[in-house]
Amino acid sequence: MKLQVNRAYNFNAGPSALPLSVLEKAQEELLDFRRTGMSVMELSHRSKAYEEVHNHAIDSLRELLSIPDDYKVLFLQGGASLQFSMIPMNFLQAEKKAAYVMTGSWSEKAFSEAKLLGEVYYAASTKDGNYRSIPKLKELQYHTDDAYLHITSNNTIYGTQWKEFPNTGGVPLIADMSSDILSKPIDVNNFALIYAGAQKNLGPSGVTVVIIRKDFLEQANTQIPTMLKYSTHAKNNSLYNTPPTFGIYMLSEVLNWAKELGGLDVIADLNEKKAKLIYDVIDTSNGFYLGHAEQDYRSLMNITFNLKTPELEKSFLEKAKQEGFIGVNGHRSIGGCRVSAYNAVPIKGCQAFREFMIQFQKENY
Incomplete structure (x- = not known):
């Protein structure tokens, strides 16, 4: 019998999310x-x-x-x-x-x-x-x-x-x-x-x-x-x-x-869509969110960004954790924020984080 568990929105950079069906098997x-x-x-x-x-x-x-x-x-x-x-x-x-x-x-x-x-x-x-x-x-x-x-x-x-x-x-x-x-x-x-x-x-x-x-x-x-x-x-x-x-x-x-799932062509398409959900929020935030990577070189796996002030960034990360988004802190060597959207991260997780980012901006702009 499968146990009923609450699954976190896991954006850890590694070890990272695994497919739920694999864990169940x-x-x-x-x-x-x-x-x-x-x-x-x-x-x-x-x-x-x-x-x-x-x-x-x-x-x-x-x-x-x-x-x-x-x-x-x-x-x-x-x-x-x-x-x-x-x-x-x-x-x-x-x-x-x-x-x-x-x-x-x-x-x-x-x-x-x-x-x-x-x-x-x-x-x-x-x-x-x-x-x-x-x-x-x-x-x-x-x-x-x-x-x-x-x-x-x-x-x-x-x-x-x-x-x-x-x-x-x-x-x-x-x-x-x-x-x-x-x-x-x-x-x-x-x-x-x-x-x-x-x-x-x-x-x-x-x-x-x-x-x-x-x-x-x-x-x-x-x-x-x-x-x-x-x-x-x-x-x-x-x-x-x-x-x-x-x-x-x-x-x-x-x-x-x-x-x-359909192989790497399908996976690549999903990864493009997941990353776009979050990059679009960064790009339309009027500087509230500041992407680290230049657009032509952006990773589809690790989306890195800062907020416009250190105080807002601290508040953002605290709120994200409260809302169940795990692993959003940037690497300890540079700080900031990072969303790791590896293959097993479901698109609904990126959609939920997108909505969180939009709402946080509305409340703090």
Whole structure:
């Protein structure tokens, strides 16, 4: 029997909202997973029952993102933050440099980790403009013999997003897609490696997805610890050691939900509509609400804004919490307000928040 619960309007930046139907199915299967007499959390990762979950998750991700056969799909741990180190450990050779495009806090962190392991430099940066935009493609400056070019596709803290990706020719393109993977169709062929923490659009925290081209994988450094080699996980179907089995089960069910919804074209359309509901209020508020990102680079996942005075902003955030809107405070490093409208956030949640914004302006203008 399903419990009746009051669901919050969850705008947390991560871990973030999960589809209600997925949570309900997990609840239903929690004690006896497919007549095994065990929870999926109790299954051996070597069992047939778990192997089916694991492979279904890989196949579903391949289907949704149209991942070609010459790419491996890996399920790792350590979040995107470990990828900041693993990537240069595997691919930043001593005689080469790596280029990083600086568009926010997470690209800064990725750069800082890589700097500990090899020679890196900025291909472009929008820091001087307080990360309100994404560099134009023609502004990117990197070398044809670079080990790789690294970008962060969506910036959760500042609310900017790449609308098109660079064509790097022979330079391997690597993207941290933690906060917008699965939010729209992409051409995986443009990338040598994509990585993403699961806790925004793919499932709960604890799983990191890596999509890596096989010929790029073959170039990796072999003189590093076993668990930090991509090849270790690629050769063992991400089962070299015990994977985060429950997280992968949940990821598999989120992918099922995405397919039932109609796939990435439908999801992308919904995300456009959700973001527009809130951006329209900002744009028509006569300066009462002040969007952080420049319009051409606005994120559909993370809508960031301020109010015209700090006092109003404080009152707005307090009132939002009272009304049941969770996670609207901006990141602790910059403050302000942020609405994270990831895939599983229902459109009715964005509609409700839109009405709240309009009403708050009426009462405080």
